[in-house]
Amino acid sequence: MSAVISDPATASQSPTWHVASRLVHNRSFMIGAGLVLAIALLTLFAGWLAPFDPLRSSFRTRLRPPDATYWLGTDHFGRDILSRLLFGARISLTIGLLTALATGVAGTLIGATAGFFRPLDNPVMRLMDALMAFPAILLAIAVAAVLGASVPNVIIALAVATTPHTARIVRASVLIVREQEFVEAARALGATELRVLFRHVLPNALGPLIVRLTYVFATAILAEAALSFIGVGPPPPAPSFGSIIAQGRDFIAEAPWITIFPGFAIMVSVLGLNLLGDGLRDVLDPRMRT
Template identity: 45%
Template sequence: MTNNKGAVIGSLILLFFIITSAFAPWFATYPVNEMNFEDSLKGPSVEHWLGTDEFGRDIWTRILYGGRVSLLMGLFAVVVSGTIGVILGVVAGYYRKLDMYIMQFIDILMVFPSLLMAIAIVAVLGVGLTNAMIAVAISAVPSFVRVVRGAVLTIRETEYVEAARALGLRNFKIIFKHILPNVTSPIIILATLDFGSAILSAASLSFLGLGAQPPNPEWGALVYVGKSFLSQAWWMTLFPGLAIMLVVLGFNLLGDGLRDALDPKSK
C-alpha cells in the first residue's frame, strides 16, 4: 500500500486530524467555549488563525474539539453497523433457509437513501447527538450485510469448507475458523470507506438541525451556524466544511489503497 500515493496522502490527512483532535487541548489556542464579544466575527489573523464566530470564539479551537465529536460519531456508526451487518451477512450467506427473510428486510431498507433513512430514524427517536449516531449506524447496516453475504456465499462452496463439513465440524466452528478469517479483507475495506460516509451523514444531520446542537462544536453544527453569517463571516462555514471534506477524502483514499492491497481481483 506504500506504493499507492493516494493511500499515503489519505493516511497523512487522517493522521493529522486524529492527532490534533485527540490532543485538542494542546493544539488549541483558546478555551473552546470562551466568548469575547469584542472579537466577534473577526477574520483569520495572527491571534485567531481561522477567525472567530458571532460570540468571539476561536474557530480553529472549535474545529479541533469538533473533530473529536465527528470522528467519534463515525467510529460509533462503523462499529455498530459493522457488527450487526457482519452477523446478519454471515447468517444469510451460510444458512440458506434464513437468507431470503434477511435479504428481503435488507432490500426494503436499501430502497431508501441512507441519509433519508437516517432522517426518518431521528424523527422517530428525537433530535440529538446520540440519536443521530444511532441513526447513522442503522442506515449503514445494509451495505455491510450485502458485502459479507456475497463473500460468505462464495467461501461456503469452497473445497476446504466442504471438507470441514465432511469431517463433522459444527457450523459455529466452521464459521469462526474457516469463513470469518476469509471475509476480513472486504470488511476492512468497507469499514474504511463507510467511516468517511458516516462522518458526512452525521454532519449532514447536524447541518439540518437534527444531530449535534449548538454550542456543541461538531463540524456539521459549525457549518449550520456559519451559514447564517455567510455574507459577513465566510470563514465560519468554509473551514469546518474543509475539515469535513478533507477527512472524507482521507478515508476514501485510504479505502481505495486498502482495496488495491487486500483485494487481488482489483489488480
C-alpha cells in the first residue's frame, strides 16, 4: 500500500488558502475585523468590565460630567454611561447579528427559489419588488409599530425590511451559476434538482450574500437606533445605543455626553462592519479583482 504524501506547495494553492491569504493582506478587512472583534470582546465581557450596574440610579450623581469615577459621565437618572454603553452594545449587536442571520436565511431561500425554479421567478420577485417600493426604514417602523416595542419584534421588523434586497442579490447569483457547465454535468449524472441547488449552485453563489450580510448588520444597528429614538425599539430600562441617545435628547444642552458617546459607539461599530464588508467584497467579488 502506497502512502499519500500531501505536497505543501499544492496545499498552499488551494482556493481556501488563496482567499484567506488575500483577506489577511487586505487592509480594509483587517482594520474592520479588528474593530468588530474589539467591540465583540467588550460586549462579551461587559459584566466584568462595567464599573457600575447599568440600571442603578442615584439622584446625587445625576448629569455628572466625565471624571475619574464616571469616565463617560452619568445620565439624568445618575446611571453610569460607560456601563450602559457596554451592556447596550450587547443588545444592539445582538439585534444586528440576528437580523443579519434572519435576512440571510430568508433572502437565500426566496432568492434561490426564484432564481432556480423559473415558473416561480416572476410572482416571487414581484412581491419582493412591492416590498422594496417602501423605504426600508419606513417599512421597519411600520412593522415594529404593529408588533410592539420589544427586541424580537425589532429583529422581525428589520428582517422584513432588509430581506427583499438580499433575495434579489441571491437570485442574481443563482441565475448566473445555474447556467454553468458543472451544473449541467451534475444533472447529466442524475442529480435531483434540489441536490443540484443545494450542493452545486448555492455554495458557488454565496460570495455576494456574505458581503451583503455585513452591510445588513451595520444597517440594523443604525435602524435599531432610529427605532429606539422614536420609541418603537427595545423598551426601557434595557439600554441600547438608540435608547441611550433618545433618553439624553432632552438634556443635550446641559449634558451632551449622554448623546455624544453612544453616537460615537454607533459610528465605530458601523465603520468596522463597513470596512469588513469592503474587504470581503474586494476578495470575493470577481469584478473587484485586478
